[in-house]
């Protein structure tokens with residue numbers, strides 16, 4: 626147990642990357658959500674008609690409408706259970722473990738076959754091409770909570786949560802350039818190019834299973850694609866919005882990242898975001914025994930099975946947090 630839980634001082638972070646002054650802008654109070662500005666004057670012009678990314682906007686809205694179908698189609702426990710398994714496979718392994726800890730930060734190594742399998746799990750969430758995802762997240766780390774951050778709550782809570790995804794400028798801005806190392810991998814480039822296809826194949830498989838087993842094809846698609854994908858959307862987005870707004874700070878990083886327990890629980894450990902900003906290459910984000918981090922446990926299990934090597938341990942936490 627940590628000996629410094631209650632009076633844990635905010636710690637200096639010796640591994641801080643290049644930083645810029647934190648932005649201080651006055652929010653537009655007329656649009657608020659949870660008492661916070663939806664978007665402020667720094668970004669509101671990005672939401673004009675000609676600057677919106679209509680493919681992203683219509684895709685995300687369509688999936689929400691598909692998910693709402695859960696209130697209208699017959700319920701099936703089997704379909705619900707399949708969506709829970711897919712939540713872990715696509716959100717837990719695909720986004721948290723693969724896109725974030727493997728591709729973005731190289732917190733561990735694995736075989737190419739395993740990496741491609743995990744990337745396929747990731748693209749099933751329709752969060753755009755994986756190389757752009759990785760580059761966008763690297764830009765977030767490089768410019769955290771400054772004007773150059775693609776998604777900071779300093780530009781509005783809802784902006785950081787979802788609105789930035791609707792804009793051509795922010796969603797695509799320089800992101801691919803920040804992941805040039807991944808562009809040398811031909812297999813990854815192939816999956817990157819065809820990233821939207823596996824979701825259609827999955828929808829077809831789910832419809833077939835549901836139709837021939839329970840005569841409920843649409844129910845299986847609604848739960849396995851609609852509900853599951855938008856749940857993973859909002860969980861991913863809460864890491865950007867809630868984990869830069871609410872929670873405690875173990876490390877004194879230059880940004881405003883927070884450790885947020887409820888985001889950590891639904892995101893397989895990604896909510897320990899202040900820990901992560903302090904030590905970005907660490908495969909573990911939960912750094913105290915009670916900071917539940919299922920993705921870290923999965924990486925440890927992969928290591929034990931010989932599926933993961935060169936796992937990066939959290940040096941900073943070991944040196945500064947007394948754990949026993």
Ligand SMILES: [Zn+2]
Pocket residue numbers: 725729730762766901905
């Ligand atoms: Zn990160």
Ligand SMILES: [Zn+2]
Pocket residue numbers: 765769864865869882898902
């Ligand atoms: Zn962050």
